[in-house]
Amino acid sequence: MRPFGTDIWLADGAEVDVAGFRYPTRAAIIRLSGGELLVWLPIALTPALRASIDALGEVRHLVAPNSLHHLFLGQWRDAYPMAKLHAPPGLRRKRQDIAFDGDLDEGAAAAQWAGDLDQVVIRGNLITTEVVFFHVASRTVLFADLIQQFEPGSLSGWRALVARLDLMMAPAPEVPRKFRAAFIDRARARAAIQQVLAWPAEKVVMAHAPPVLADGQAFIVRAFRWL
Incomplete structure (x- = not known):
């Protein structure tokens, strides 16, 4: 786990296999103004990671930013039973075995971290509805899957071909072509991205791409630009 700015830390986890592709995983741990911790995109919870997090404070919020990131929620629920587990649109239906405490598309959830985090729900996509966050203190925008980049040379054979065609191995992080095609309501998506661009972003964190350390708004x- 490493510091990424004021009251925010990043933790890189083990790769996970999705449809034959090995995806890197990344979580962000944010200390809210009241001292409690919020974990964005919970990754595999190892003893070392848990010890590092517990040294920072008490975990009170667990956030899955879209319906694709749910593999390790049970681990975190068991480890932090007092933390509130917040569901993005569509995840309650997908994981009926997990008891969620709130929904990210409701104002009640956002009110619990108002002043520390802002959020925008990016709707209109057939693959998933992603909730994008902005950490005010570090001026960091948090994307889960909407922007991706595999490390050049990390894939070979048919996987490398598919990744290049999908823009997952482009020279810079891009919105994959499959996500672009899945935006059936582009007007709604454009309106949401305009809200994201209203944030004074300096840095950008993505689950599946290297972090952006400067000029975050220009990067977004x-x-x-295709939208």
Whole structure:
């Protein structure tokens, strides 16, 4: 786990296999103004990671940013039974075995971290509805799957071909072509991205791409230029 700015830390986890592709995983741990911790995109919870997090404070919120990131929620629920587990649109239906405490598309959830985090729900996509966050203190935008980049040379054979065609191995992080095609309501998506661009972003964190350390707003404009 490493510091990424004021009251935010990043933790890289083990790769996970999805449809034959090995995806890197990344979580963000954010200390809210009241001192409690929020974990964005919970990854595999190892003893070392848990010890590092517990040294920072008490975990009170667990956030899955879209319906694709749910593999390790049970581990975190067991480890932190007092933390509130927040569901993005569609995940309650997908994981009926998990008891969620709130929904990210409701104002009640956002009110619990108002002033520390802002959030925008990116709707209109057939693959998933992603909730994008902005951490005010570090001026960091958090994307889960909407922007991706595999490390060049990390894939070979048919996987490398598919990744290149899907823009997952482009020279810079991009919105994959499958996600672009899945936006059936582009007007709604554009309105949401305009809200994201209203944030004074300096840095950008993505689950499946290297973090952006400067000029975050310009980076987001470029990534969504097709929209």
